Amino acid sequence: DLSAKDAFLLCTDGAWRYLSISEIEEDFLATGNAKEWMERLKRRLRSKIEDGSDNLTIMTVVLKK
Helix, strand or coil: CCCCCCEEEEECHHHHCCCCHHHHHHHHHCCCCHHHHHHHHHHHHHHHCCCCCCCCCEEEEECCC
């Protein structure tokens, strides 16, 4: 069963390989919604990925009440 504040992260391997579970959780807990969570993850990824590296796609979903 799904409940309020459950969250989902869908991403390509171009993003997944650079993120640890603890980083994903940290960014989720520091934000209030799916858009902010995605923006934090993108900033984190940009700091880790060199230019010309693999593409990345991220989709975040946070369920509300």
